[in-house]
Amino acid sequence: MVSIAGSKKLKRQMAPRFWGITRKSKRFVITVRPGPHKKSYSIPTAVFLRDTLKIVASLREAKTAIYSGKVKIDGVVRKSLHHAIGLMDVIELENVPDIYRLVPSEEKLLKPIKIKESEKSKKIVRVSSKTTINKGKLQIGFHDGRSTISDTKVNIGDTCLIQIPDQKILEVIKLEAGCQCLVIRGTNAGQIGKIESIEKGTFILPKRVILALGDRKIEVPTDIIIAIGKEGPVIQIK
DSSP states (O other): OOOTTOOSEEEGGGSOGGGOOOSSSOSEEEOOOSSSSOGGGOEEHHHIIIIISOOSSSHHHHHHHHHTTOEEETTEEOOOTTOEEOTTOEEEETTOOOEEEEEOOSSOSSEEEEEOGGGTTEEEEEEEEEEEOGGGOEEEEETTSOEEEEOOOOOTTOEEEEETTTTEEEEEEOOOTTOEEEEOSSTTTTOEEEEEEEEOOOSSSOOEEEEEETTEEEEEEGGGEEEEESSSOSSOOO
């Protein structure tokens, strides 16, 4: 029978460069299963341990660590080799003192940075959808696939600082002129700038912002930036 979830492997030549894998040692590599992040913007858990962090030497060791429940992502134990780890996810490893968060950088689309113990219960998520339900409450969907029901007023494109894993909204960062934003994709990925103005979308062009990056200004679509704070980042991203 054909697997409904698709193939569990991928040709190494087709894997994203930010995975950090070798291209010619073997033909195939484990791939990402459908989940919280898009396939092209995430890393499978086994590859993250073996090739990105290089904390295990082989896939066998990665399997042992994952299946024994030693890997937590956003405060939840994940026992799948194929679980997608993506933008702003927090990764904890049993018996390892370092805690990591995945952020974009100028070299890679996703790069793990070490964060403080006090930061592991906080995460920023971009609002990707909202639906009004009973009694005026909103069902809010975020960029990492999670959703929550709240009476907090937000708009698509805004950012929420949430507590993980219970998803309590701690703060809302509005996507508006004057706020600081992080570019998450493209040639300027990893750079932080200040929004000068917001341009409405048209039938042809998406909604976009004029972003000041140092001494230059760029125009980018709102779907490749994430608001991180009014004066500066509300969490550690560098």
